[in-house]
Amino acid sequence: MGSEPAGRTAAERSREQTRERLLAGARALFAELGLHHVTTHDIAGRAGVAAGTFYLHFSNKREIFREIAGETIAALRERLDEATRGHVGVEEAVRAHAEALISFAEENRDLGRILFSGDTDAAAVESDVLNELAATIAGNRRRRMISGEMPGLLDPDVLSQAIVGMLARVVAWWLENPDRVPRERVIETLTRIQLSGTHPV
Amino acid sequence: MGSEPAGRTAAERSREQTRERLLAGARALFAELGLHHVTTHDIAGRAGVAAGTFYLHFSNKREIFREIAGETIAALRERLDEATRGHVGVEEAVRAHAEALISFAEENRDLGRILFSGDTDAAAVESDVLNELAATIAGNRRRRMISGEMPGLLDPDVLSQAIVGMLARVVAWWLENPDRVPRERVIETLTRIQLSGTHPV
Amino acid sequence: MGSEPAGRTAAERSREQTRERLLAGARALFAELGLHHVTTHDIAGRAGVAAGTFYLHFSNKREIFREIAGETIAALRERLDEATRGHVGVEEAVRAHAEALISFAEENRDLGRILFSGDTDAAAVESDVLNELAATIAGNRRRRMISGEMPGLLDPDVLSQAIVGMLARVVAWWLENPDRVPRERVIETLTRIQLSGTHPV
Amino acid sequence: MGSEPAGRTAAERSREQTRERLLAGARALFAELGLHHVTTHDIAGRAGVAAGTFYLHFSNKREIFREIAGETIAALRERLDEATRGHVGVEEAVRAHAEALISFAEENRDLGRILFSGDTDAAAVESDVLNELAATIAGNRRRRMISGEMPGLLDPDVLSQAIVGMLARVVAWWLENPDRVPRERVIETLTRIQLSGTHPV
DNA sequence: GATGAATGAGTATTCATTCAT
DNA sequence: AATGAATGAATACTCATTCAT
Numbered sequence: 001m002g003s004e005p006a007g008r009t010a011a012e013r014s015r016e017q018t019r020e021r022l023l024a025g026a027r028a029l030f031a032e033l034g035l036h037h038v039t040t041h042d043i044a045g046r047a048g049v050a051a052g053t054f055y056l057h058f059s060n061k062r063e064i065f066r067e068i069a070g071e072t073i074a075a076l077r078e079r080l081d082e083a084t085r086g087h088v089g090v091e092e093a094v095r096a097h098a099e100a101l102i103s104f105a106e107e108n109r110d111l112g113r114i115l116f117s118g119d120t121d122a123a124a125v126e127s128d129v130l131n132e133l134a135a136t137i138a139g140n141r142r143r144r145m146i147s148g149e150m151p152g153l154l155d156p157d158v159l160s161q162a163i164v165g166m167l168a169r170v171v172a173w174w175l176e177n178p179d180r181v182p183r184e185r186v187i188e189t190l191t192r193i194q195l196s197g198t199h200p201v
Numbered sequence: 202m203g204s205e206p207a208g209r210t211a212a213e214r215s216r217e218q219t220r221e222r223l224l225a226g227a228r229a230l231f232a233e234l235g236l237h238h239v240t241t242h243d244i245a246g247r248a249g250v251a252a253g254t255f256y257l258h259f260s261n262k263r264e265i266f267r268e269i270a271g272e273t274i275a276a277l278r279e280r281l282d283e284a285t286r287g288h289v290g291v292e293e294a295v296r297a298h299a300e301a302l303i304s305f306a307e308e309n310r311d312l313g314r315i316l317f318s319g320d321t322d323a324a325a326v327e328s329d330v331l332n333e334l335a336a337t338i339a340g341n342r343r344r345r346m347i348s349g350e351m352p353g354l355l356d357p358d359v360l361s362q363a364i365v366g367m368l369a370r371v372v373a374w375w376l377e378n379p380d381r382v383p384r385e386r387v388i389e390t391l392t393r394i395q396l397s398g399t400h401p402v
Numbered sequence: 403m404g405s406e407p408a409g410r411t412a413a414e415r416s417r418e419q420t421r422e423r424l425l426a427g428a429r430a431l432f433a434e435l436g437l438h439h440v441t442t443h444d445i446a447g448r449a450g451v452a453a454g455t456f457y458l459h460f461s462n463k464r465e466i467f468r469e470i471a472g473e474t475i476a477a478l479r480e481r482l483d484e485a486t487r488g489h490v491g492v493e494e495a496v497r498a499h500a501e502a503l504i505s506f507a508e509e510n511r512d513l514g515r516i517l518f519s520g521d522t523d524a525a526a527v528e529s530d531v532l533n534e535l536a537a538t539i540a541g542n543r544r545r546r547m548i549s550g551e552m553p554g555l556l557d558p559d560v561l562s563q564a565i566v567g568m569l570a571r572v573v574a575w576w577l578e579n580p581d582r583v584p585r586e587r588v589i590e591t592l593t594r595i596q597l598s599g600t601h602p603v
Numbered sequence: 604m605g606s607e608p609a610g611r612t613a614a615e616r617s618r619e620q621t622r623e624r625l626l627a628g629a630r631a632l633f634a635e636l637g638l639h640h641v642t643t644h645d646i647a648g649r650a651g652v653a654a655g656t657f658y659l660h661f662s663n664k665r666e667i668f669r670e671i672a673g674e675t676i677a678a679l680r681e682r683l684d685e686a687t688r689g690h691v692g693v694e695e696a697v698r699a700h701a702e703a704l705i706s707f708a709e710e711n712r713d714l715g716r717i718l719f720s721g722d723t724d725a726a727a728v729e730s731d732v733l734n735e736l737a738a739t740i741a742g743n744r745r746r747r748m749i750s751g752e753m754p755g756l757l758d759p760d761v762l763s764q765a766i767v768g769m770l771a772r773v774v775a776w777w778l779e780n781p782d783r784v785p786r787e788r789v790i791e792t793l794t795r796i797q798l799s800g801t802h803p804v
Numbered sequence: 805g806a807t808g809a810a811t812g813a814g815t816a817t818t819c820a821t822t823c824a825t
Numbered sequence: 826a827a828t829g830a831a832t833g834a835a836t837a838c839t840c841a842t843t844c845a846t
Contacts, residue, residue: 018806056806189359
């Protein structure tokens with residue numbers, strides 16, 4: 001009945017469970033305290049295993065962080081791709097993109113705080129999340145919109161960094177202050193800014 | 202008729218020099234390694250003094266960081282105010298603001314990396330630079346432009362965070378990749394984005 | 403059927419042994435050098451373990467001292483209670499008390515030096531041993547003897563402090579100079595002084 | 604009009620004043636904080652001089668403590684001798700001795716706390732104050748009273764330690780709790796205890 | 805595979821003491 | 826004689842990582 005390919009021994013399943021518990025504990029702790037205020041003992045403790053067990057599953061602290069960040073980024077990327085895929089109109093696509101981003105942030109509230117914060121250590125460990133996003137997002141943007149419409153006015157690299165910076169900052173800020181502005185208004189504002197930025201007078 | 206206020210004893214001058222060397226060393230190291238990968242011993246070593254000497258000038262690591270960050274922020278704020286003061290036209294003001302920001306970043310290349318990075322630890326020590334900037338910048342922006350022109354389309358809080366995020370990200374990125382885009386083009390792009398955002402179709 | 407409670411794992415036994423070695427080392431060092439001339443490194447070194455190991459067993463220097471002092475005081479108190487319990491006659495009781503004190507000091511020669519020395523720092527860490535003793539001893543004394551027999555001549559508080567001061571000093575002195583006076587003579591002298599003080603002419 | 608032999612230069616007088624100020628500051632600080640919670644910087648600061656000046660007058664921290672303790676002990680000894688000198692009767696002499704001790708403690712309240720506390724560090728620095736007192740006091744006592752009157756019941760060494768312990772403890776205790784018992788009652792109690800101890804039934 | 809005791813290099817901070825001015 | 830900046834050894838405590846059981 002497992003969704004994973006069967007034929008695993010009990011030991012393999014047990015190992016996998018321990019690994020998952022470590023990942024879960026690490027996610028929670030990193031989100032709460034930031035990368036370097038979390039010790040490997042903390043993570044093991046949160047996972048309910050002994051300190052040494054951590055090193056049976058990850059070769060060091062950076063690795064588990066990299067894994068967590070990596071899987072989160074992959075999920076985000078997929079979500080964003082999916083969100084924009086079906087849309088033809090520019091406005092629709094941009095709004096769907098913003099909506100997907102906000103939804104993802106809400107669902108990954110804890111890790112989002114780190115991933116979108118621009119934390120230098122986190123960035124050093126994982127090839128900078130935001131830079132990857134910049135490439136992806138800017139790629140989309142360029143393909144779909146900029147082409148031809150604003151010949152030399154806006155530099156595409158600067159623009160992509162600007163958009164990423166804007167998105168990351170707004171998301172991080174809104175995660176910390178969710179009651180200041182309703183969700184829909186955040187999406188709407190993000191959408192408008194991007195549209196106006198690409199359809200100038 | 203020295204450039205420094207006269208009437209200081211040799212000891213005072215020596216002390217002041219050591220203090221400045223510590224500050225300079227700390228600035229460079231913080232920029233290079235981030236707040237908590239720098240030890241007080243490192244700072245002292247870089248300044249060419251013994252480890253204990255650090256504590257004759259600063260009571261702890263947080264203090265020297267706060268001092269560095271504080272003075273830099275104050276200088277930045279003044280620079281931005283000054284830049285926007287004389288201008289009547291919106292476009293002129295926005296461009297002058299962007300220009301001042303870029304110039305400041307160039308002159309404070311090292312620290313800029315931290316201040317604009319959104320480093321969570323740095324933010325915890327010094328009342329978050331970017332948040333302060335958000336307030337200031339957003340204030341200006343709101344006063345001068347938004348009034349009446351885009352009634353309820355853009356949320357002012359979200360907008361201010363977006364602008365700050367955009368500016369910080371672009372500046373931090375450009376400091377790391379100064380050769381990718383010429384300075385003028387960065388300024389021009391930043392200016393255009395902001396203007397388009399406030400003069401929508 | 404070992405002398406220690408069975409059913410312990412090897413790790414638990416090892417841990418307990420290390421802990422005991424740390425306690426033993428600390429006892430010896432504190433006795434030799436006094437509370438604050440002993441470093442946690444010294445204690446670890448004496449126990450034959452690495453410096454960090456100390457902190458796996460005690461959260462800081464004060465704690466290990468408190469533990470050592472606490473257990474010693476508890477043992478002493480029990481010994482004194484036991485010694486005096488069975489005796490009806492005043493003289494018998496006083497002599498048994500003095501005898502128990504001297505025996506205890508002999509058996510705990512090292513720590514006695516600190517506990518009976520009135521060391522102000524030690525006292526600050528552990529609620530002052532001598533003050534506790536003063537209360538206990540004086541309580542016994544008052545109950546059993548003074549009642550009615552010397553109405554207002556001797557102040558009970560002053561008397562109890564005097565007795566404790568006398569006992570502590572004599573014990574500490576005798577531990578340092580065990581060959582000057584034979585054990586029995588110390589006990590006899592202590593007994594006589596106390597009896598004469600309570601059975602005046 | 605100085606009480607000291609004249610013929611001192613201004614420099615000599617200035618030096619002497621600085622020295623006295625250091626001694627005064629050290630006395631106050633040692634009394635307040637105990638020997639090793641006082642830094643040489645503290646002492647210099649309290650004396651209103653620079654840190655280095657301390658070492659122009661004392662070669663190290665131990666030395667200034669030794670000097671302070673030494674002069675206090677000498678003064679105490681003189682006071683006690685003086686007090687007992689004129690008296691023929693045993694009771695008179697013992698009471699005068701107790702009275703002098705209490706008076707001295709009151710006048711030197713600050714340092715008394717250390718000198719009578721049995722502080723091990725203080726004792727290590729200065730050849731133990733209390734031991735010196737033990738010798739002196741016991742000497743007096745033996746000469747005047749014990750001779751012949753209690754053939755072998757009380758050991759003189761033990762007795763002298765007992766008396767010193769008693770006196771020191773009562774004095775230290777009373778300095779900390781001056782309101783618990785009136786001064787006269789302390790003296791009376793100390794006197795009675797000693798008399799009864801030497802005039803047993 | 806899991807345990808958890810142990811390691812030891814690392815780090816902030818203090819303070820007695822020196823010495824150039 | 827006085828200053829006070831500088832020194833650097835000392836010390837408590839942390840934590841990533843190892844390894845015998």
